[in-house]
Amino acid sequence: xxxxxxxxxxxxxxxxxxxxxxxxxxxxxxxxxxxxxxxxxxxxxxxxxxxxxxxxxxxxxxxxxxxxxxxxxxxxxxxxxxxxxxxxxxxxxxxx
Amino acid sequence: xxxxxxxxxxxxxxxxxxxxxxxxxxxxxxxxxxxxxxxxxxxxxxxxxxxxxxxxxxxxxxxxxxxxxxxxxxxxxxxxxxxxxxxxxxxxxxxxxxxxxxxxxxxxxxxxxxxxxxxxxxxxxxxxxxxxxxxxxxxxxxxxxxxxxxxxxxxxxxxxxxxxxxxxxxxxxxxxxxxxxxxxxxxxxxxxxxxxxxxxxxxxxxxxxxxxxxxxxxxxxxxxxxxxxxxxxxxxxxxxxxxxxxxxxxxxxxxxxxxxxxxxxxxxxxxxxxxxxxxxxxxxxxxxxxxxxxxxxxxxxxxxxxxxxxxxxxxxxxxxxxxxxxxxxxxxxxxxxxxxxxxxxxxxxxxxxxxxxxxxxxxxxxxxxxxxxxxxxxxxxxxxxxxxxxxxxxxxxxxxxxxxxxxxxxxxxxxxxxxxxxxxxxxxxxxxxxxxxxxxxxxxxxxxxxxxxxxxxxxxxxxxxxxxxxxxxxxxxxxxxxxxxxxxxxxxxxxxxxxxxxxxxxxxxxxxxxxxxxxxxxxxxxxxxxxxxxxxxxxxxxxxxxxxxxxxxxxxxxxxxxxxxxxxxxxxxxxxxxxxxxxxxxxxxxxxxxxxxxxxxxxxxxxxxxxxxxxxxxxxxxxxxxxxxxxxxxxxxxxxxxxxxxxxxxxxxxxxxxxxxxxxxxxxxxxxxxxxxxxxxxxxxxxxxxxxxxxxxxxxxxxxxxxxxxx
Numbered sequence: 169x170x171x172x173x174x175x176x177x178x179x180x181x182x183x184x185x186x187x188x189x190x191x192x193x194x195x196x197x198x199x200x201x202x203x204x205x206x207x208x209x210x211x212x213x214x215x216x217x218x219x220x221x222x223x224x225x226x227x228x229x230x231x232x233x234x235x236x237x238x239x240x241x242x243x244x245x246x247x248x249x250x251x252x253x254x255x256x257x258x259x260x261x262x263x264x
Numbered sequence: 265x266x267x268x269x270x271x272x273x274x275x276x277x278x279x280x281x282x283x284x285x286x287x288x289x290x291x292x293x294x295x296x297x298x299x300x301x302x303x304x305x306x307x308x309x310x311x312x313x314x315x316x317x318x319x320x321x322x323x324x325x326x327x328x329x330x331x332x333x334x335x336x337x338x339x340x341x342x343x344x345x346x347x348x349x350x351x352x353x354x355x356x357x358x359x360x361x362x363x364x365x366x367x368x369x370x371x372x373x374x375x376x377x378x379x380x381x382x383x384x385x386x387x388x389x390x391x392x393x394x395x396x397x398x399x400x401x402x403x404x405x406x407x408x409x410x411x412x413x414x415x416x417x418x419x420x421x422x423x424x425x426x427x428x429x430x431x432x433x434x435x436x437x438x439x440x441x442x443x444x445x446x447x448x449x450x451x452x453x454x455x456x457x458x459x460x461x462x463x464x465x466x467x468x469x470x471x472x473x474x475x476x477x478x479x480x481x482x483x484x485x486x487x488x489x490x491x492x493x494x495x496x497x498x499x500x501x502x503x504x505x506x507x508x509x510x511x512x513x514x515x516x517x518x519x520x521x522x523x524x525x526x527x528x529x530x531x532x533x534x535x536x537x538x539x540x541x542x543x544x545x546x547x548x549x550x551x552x553x554x555x556x557x558x559x560x561x562x563x564x565x566x567x568x569x570x571x572x573x574x575x576x577x578x579x580x581x582x583x584x585x586x587x588x589x590x591x592x593x594x595x596x597x598x599x600x601x602x603x604x605x606x607x608x609x610x611x612x613x614x615x616x617x618x619x620x621x622x623x624x625x626x627x628x629x630x631x632x633x634x635x636x637x638x639x640x641x642x643x644x645x646x647x648x649x650x651x652x653x654x655x656x657x658x659x660x661x662x663x664x665x666x667x668x669x670x671x672x673x674x675x676x677x678x679x680x681x682x683x684x685x686x687x688x689x690x691x692x693x694x695x696x697x698x699x700x701x702x703x704x705x706x707x708x709x710x711x712x713x714x715x716x717x718x719x720x721x722x723x724x725x726x727x728x729x730x731x732x733x734x735x736x737x738x739x740x741x742x743x744x745x746x747x748x749x750x751x752x753x754x755x756x757x758x759x760x761x762x763x764x765x766x767x768x769x770x771x772x773x774x775x776x777x778x779x780x781x782x783x784x785x786x787x788x789x790x791x792x793x794x795x796x797x798x799x800x801x802x803x804x805x806x807x808x809x810x811x812x813x814x815x816x817x818x819x820x821x822x823x824x825x826x827x828x829x830x831x832x833x834x835x836x837x838x839x840x841x842x843x844x845x846x847x848x849x850x851x852x853x854x855x856x857x858x859x860x861x862x863x864x865x866x867x868x869x870x871x872x873x874x875x876x877x878x879x880x881x882x883x884x885x886x887x888x889x890x891x892x893x894x895x896x897x898x899x900x901x902x903x904x905x906x907x908x909x910x911x912x913x914x915x916x917x918x919x920x921x922x923x924x925x926x927x928x929x930x931x932x933x934x935x936x937x938x939x940x941x942x943x944x945x946x947x948x949x950x951x952x953x954x955x956x957x958x959x960x961x962x963x964x965x966x967x968x969x970x971x972x973x974x975x
Contacts, residue, residue: 189843206844210832213855239736 199237205229266509266548266627267291267478268882269555270568271402272299273321274476276558279317283397286318286377288849290370291404292410292812293625293889294321298882301557312558318396324369325361331372332358338452339426340413345449346429348841349732356830361823363816364418364751367408371415372833374466375459390614394734404541405626405810406492407657411750412860413499416455416464416881418750421743423457429731431579443855468500475503475566479535480627481528482955483513484660486535487603490649493539506543507568508532510550517594518916523953552921554880595961598919599950599968600912608633608640611908612945613874619765619804619864621818621899623884624876626810629907633876635664636966638954639959641803644698648802651690651764655757656809659704662686664957665693686756701801707756715745728835754817758824762861765870811890818865818897825858868900875904875944877933879926885931891937891944902944904937906930908951911970947971 205226212222275287286308287295299303299317300311306326332339336358343354362368377399403409430449437447446454452946474686477493479485511532512525513841536545548564555564599605614620614637622634631654638652654661666688688709692703711718722741743765808814826849835848865871873894877887887904894901909926913919934946948970956965 186841192887204850207836207839209852210844210848213852214829214832214836234390 198233201229201233205233236251266480266507267405268299268402269561269564270294270476270478270507270509270548271400272296273555273561273564274568275317275319275400275565276312276399276561277569278398278400279312280562280565282316282570284316284318284395285398285400286320287343287397287400288319288373288377289321289402290366290373291810291885292366292403293810293886295320295563295625295882295886298885299556299561311391317558322366322370322373324366327369327373328361328365329359331369335452338352338448340450340722341447342426342430342453342533343394346431346731347726353729353834353837360750360827360830362700363754363820363823364411364415364749366812366816367412367415367750368419370412371403371419372459373461374399375463385514402434404812405656405658406488407753407809408750408813409490410495410657413467413496414747415750415854416460416467418747420457420464421741421747421749422957423453423460425741426453427886435647443570453472456776460951463730470502470504472670473501474505475501476505476507477503478507478509478882480863481508481535483527483531483666483957484631484955485627486531487533487663488658488660490538496617504537504543505546505822506535506549508535508548509548510549512918513549514745515726515918516916516931518914520598520914520951521916521918522909523596527954537735551732552925553920554882554925555560555900556881568970572894594953595952595956595964596967597950597952597968598910598912599970603911603970605968606971607644608637608969609639609644610889611637611969612875613872613901614641617801617872619761619806619871621806621808621814621871621873622876623808623814623873624811625883625891628883629949629955630810630876631660631807632962632965633874633905633907633949634663634748634805634963636956638700639962640803640966641698641805642697643963645802646697646699648699649800650697650700650702650803650805652805652807653760653803654702654704654807655753655760656807656813658809659686661702661807662702664962665696665702666957686784691957705753705757705760707753710756710760711745711748711752711968717747721850721974725831725897728842728847729838751816754813754820757806757808757817758861760822761804761806762857764801766860811886815821815890815893815897817893818899821862821865823853825862828858866898868902871900872903873899873901875901876907877904879933881929881932884929884936887933888936902940904933904944905947905969906933907949908955909948911948913952945971 208217208222208225208229211217212219217225267667268291271287271289279285287296288308289304295306296319302309302311302319304319304321304325306320308320311317311319336355339358340351340354343349343357347354349357352386377396403412426449430453434450475496477489479489488751489506493506496503511528512521512527515521532547545566548567551560554558555561608614620634620637622630622637624630634652637729638650642648642650652661686702686704688703688706691702692698692701719742726741805909808817832848832851832855835844835851874888875894877883891901891904909930910919910923913923930946930948937944937946949965950963950968952965956962
């Protein structure tokens with residue numbers, strides 16, 4: 169019954185991965201906020217939200233990201249890698 | 265080239281001889297109906313008297329979506345089984361259109377017609393299932409026909425991908441439910457694989473399939489024919505016939521006609537020597553009247569189906585007429601003396617533009633016009649860098665700049681030794697302005713070069729939706745990348761145009777990852793020997809593939825955007841399952857880039873489309889349709905260039921009759937352009953004998969175009 173085994177273990181591992189991911193996400197709010205920002209960008213590209221709505225969400229999210237950064241290492245100091253400019257998240261473009 | 269004329273003529277002749285014939289056009293820019301003088305649709309319609317001749321123009325997007333609809337349930341099953349997508353996602357995927365749609369639909373249609381034919385052979389009672397004895401396919405221009413012929417393998421690879429998606433499900437059914445009976449999805453996969461195999465076999469079977477290579481007796485067509493026939497050979501298919509269309513017959517002595525005859529004869533002799541062995545050569549003389557309608561086509565059809573051997577002997581015994589006054593190098597242009605000329609660089613379509621597409625029907629002279637415009641533009645603005653980029657998979661820029669005298673030995677035309685051999689990296693032209701660079705896009709090579717990135721992207725997408733095993737290994741997905749599938753020319757054409765015309769273009773719209781940029785940086789470095797960096801071009805002139813595929817290229821951003829949107833929607837839907845990460849960020853980037861590209865294409869101060877045509881009825885119809893499509897795409901088309909006009913006929917009766925016919929056609933074109941309020945200027949270029957080739961001739965010719973109103 170190797171098939172059953174593969175399916176079972178595969179699924180189990182998948183669920184465990186998700187649990188770990190969720191736990192990590194909660195521990196590091198910054199990641200979740202970045203993901204929300206990305207999601208907003210996706211919705212903007214899909215036309216689900218307007219430019220104004222996006223700008224508002226972005227302002228809000230960026231403010232909260234800054235806040236977290238502030239808590240973690242006051243005073244605010246961003247490494248070049250974490251720089252946030254406009255709607256692009258530079259760390260996704262490693263070579264720029 | 266006259267492919268359509270020849271296909272229609274052959275069909276008419278076969279029908280007259282008693283066969284039931286279907287002639288079908290697979291060129292996305294159809295002109296079969298124009299040639300037959302009837303309105304055609306996707307459904308075969310009876311043409312002429314006798315009832316044996318039927319004709320149809322394939323509507324590729326519709327044929328493809330009909331095929332999808334027929335197999336929607338089974339296709340959906342395979343996709344649903346192999347991914348964790350639900351039915352709604354799968355439906356959204358199935359509704360997307362594809363680049364290369366014309367080739368895929370063409371292959372499916374030919375497979376369908378061929379299948380019907382075979383059924384008939386097995387079961388003679390069922391005559392109604394096979395209504396045709398002969399199917400004549402009027403194909404797209406060279407480059408894309410070669411893609412069409414490779415399409416069976418693409419379809420086979422797609423069947424393989426579907427099979428991978430279905431595999432796990434099949435195992436579960438067999439092992440757990442103890443069911444071994446194939447279901448709809450399995451049957452479909454088998455059918456697709458069989459169609460691909462059957463059509464491939466059909467193409468390679470000389471008993472059932474004949475390839476008829478149609479060309480003009482022009483230098484620019486020679487290398488293209490040679491490459492095309494070689495590519496057919498490489499695919500196990502054989503061009504059994506070569507048709508030389510629109511060859512000037514004997515006539516009055518005339519400095520223009522005689523030079524053209526001399527050039528044509530030389531090309532014909534070269535073709536006979538280099539390609540004629542074991543092939544039937546046929547010569548269709550140029551008629552003063554455009555061959556339209558069944559009656560006229562019947563005459564040409566007779567010449568196309570004769571089995572007498574006299575033609576070939578006639579070809580080989582042709583004498584090259586001695587040219588009057590002046591040597592071979594002299595360019596004689598049919599220009600009127602006191603008409604105001606306009607130089608190519610100051611045309612409304614050229615002046616100030618940063619991106620210029622030059623397009624039109626096959627064989628009208630797109631390459632010559634774009635080469636002349638590029639030379640003139642580079643000379644007029646020595647401080648601007650000009651790039652002439654060909655996106656037609658059947659390139660001929662090299663030949664437009666090649667000044668090797670055509671009278672030389674038999675080695676003159678071999679590609680490798682051509683002094684102006686151009687490649688995929690921008691090169692300056694020998695003897696040309698230093699700020700002019702030329703490049704022939706090699707989409708298959710570009711695909712191979714970026715294969716690693718594409719594989720990575722496919723893997724990311726596939727595993728994001730639970731089908732990781734599709735992308736890994738050496739199955740259909742890998743095979744698809746090997747094949748340079750239909751649509752690859754348009755895809756990389758658009759990618760390059762974007763990269764070249766936006767300053768940040770290099771950073772975006774890439775497949776993914778840093779490796780791509782590294783590879784790119786390296787290739788740019790290599791190209792930089794004497795060439796500027798891509799973003800440093802001030803003007804890019806694109807010599808496009810003939811009409812149908814040029815339009816596909818321009819429509820591609822919209823198609824790509826639909827794909828990106830469907831993928832984004834699915835990523836959002838499963839965001840709790842797979843957190844949107846690198847893939848989502850890249851898709852957002854791509855989506856932005858596409859919007860940017862579309863904005864550039866629709867900005868009339870940035871992008872213009874120059875339509876090239878001839879003063880004849882069939883090209884005029886195509887031009888009118890092209891202008892309408894361009895307007896729908898919101899592209900600026902400020903000028904129509906009517907190429908190679910006999911503007912100053914002398915005493916030669918042929919020249920006079922030609923000029924009169926051209927004037928009538930030009931007047932009709934002018935009326936329809938005004939009537940449609942396209943607001944475009946009509947430019948005429950003088951017929952040149954021989955056609956302008958090389959920097960000097962192109963420069964002289966490009967400086968003597970006319971805007972004048974009709975006299």
